[in-house]
Amino acid sequence: MKNRVLPALVMSALASAAHADVVQFSVNVPVVQEFYYSGPSPDSYDEYCNYCFYDEYLQTVNNAGIWSRDELSISPTNAPTYIESEGFLSGIWTFNTDVLAQDLTGFTDQEGTQIGSFGLSSSFRVFYGGDIVGQAVTARTDVLVANNLVVGEGGETLDVIGLRAFLPEEDPEHMNSGIMLLFSGGSNWFEDAAGDVPDLTDLERAVVEYEYMEFEDLETDYVRFSEFISGELTSSDQIELRNFGAADGTSEETPLLPTLVSVEDEGGVPTYEFSLEEVSISGNDIVFIDPEIATGYVYEMVGPGEITTIVAPTLAAVNDADGYVVRLPDGTTFTIDPGETVVLSEAVTGFELTGIDPELGILPEDQTTFVIGLGFSGLGTGSAVTQTAIVTDYPAVPLPAGMVLLLSGLGGLGLARLRKRAA
16 A cells, blocks of 8 residues: 655645656654764774763763763673664755656666756754754755665565765765755656656655764774664655755745755754856846755855845745844844834945744754845856844754664665664
C-alpha cells in the first residue's frame, strides 16, 4: 500500500510547475544517531575520555559529537563503543526541477548518478533533549537519481531521487556524505514520467540520511569513529513543498533565492548574497528576495547600485501584524507596516530591519521564509545585495524525540533495516 507523504495542499503547486521551477522541500522528522567508536589502546585512556566526554572545565561539547553520552564506556577495555541516540531533524533542500525533465531510466548505478548541482542554500538543525546538537548551512545542492534501485531483500526495486546538501570535507582525515533527502514514487516512477519531471506529489517512500567518518590512519583506512543519522518520513505533516516558480524576483511568490557567502564561526549566523546582475529593472520595479529569517536582518549592497525603495512582506508571507523598524546608515529610523511600500528620500547602500516577532520561531536556518521587496538604482556588473541575520536569544520550543541517518550512496533507502554496528 502506498505511503503518500506529501499533503494534498501542495500537490497543485507542483502539478502546474514549469520545468525551470525552483522548489524547496521542508522536512521535520525524528532521527536516530548511530555512533561507533573503534576504541583506543589501553594506554590512551585519557585521550579517549577527552575525545568522547563533555569537558566540564572548558564547557565544550565532546569532539565526537555524540548526542547522548550516558552509555559511554568508562573503561578503555570495553571499547569499541556503540551508542544509539534519538533526536529530531529540521531541514530544507532547495533545487531546480529542470534537471529532472529528461529520460531518467538509463541511470541504473546503485550508488546513484549525479545529474545536476545548484548553488542554492539549504539549512539544517538537529535537536536532542530540547537542545540544538548540530546545525549546518550549505552552499550547494546536488541531485542524484537511481533507476530500479534494489531496496528489499527479495529484490524489490524503486526509482529514487536524492537531494544531497553538500558539506565540504574538512580535511583528508574526515569524510561526510552530505545531508541527503531520498524519495521515490515507485518502481515505475521514471518510466511513467516518459522523460518529463516525475510526479513529485505522489511518493511511496522518503527518508533522510547522513554519514560521517574520521580516519585514524589514512594508509590503512582505519576509522577512528563513524556516525550515521537516519529517519523515515511516514506522514504528510513531516514534509512540505514550496514552489518559487522562476525565482526571478518579480513577486513574493517568485522571489530571488540566495547563495551562501559565509557563516560566522561554527554553527553561527549565515550571510547570504542575492545577485542582481541578471535582474531586469525598469522605472519603479521592485525585486523580492527570500532568505531564511531570524528577528531581523542587515541588508548591504555589493558592487554598483543603491537601494531606493523598501516593501515589507505582506501578512500572507509573514504573519507579523505589528510591522518592523528600519534603521538607515545615518541613524534615521522609521516603522513599516506589513505590505507597506516606503520610497526613501535618499538612496542608501544598506539598512537594518528589526522587529520580527521572535514568537514566530523563525530562526536563520529554519524553513519559514521572509520575503522583502527592494527597489534599486544604478545597478551594473557585480551588483548584489547581502543579507545577514540578527539573532535574538529566545526560549526554545520543545520538540519531539526522533531519528536521522547518513549514507555515502543511495542504497540506504531500505531504511526499515537500520545499520547496526558490532560492539
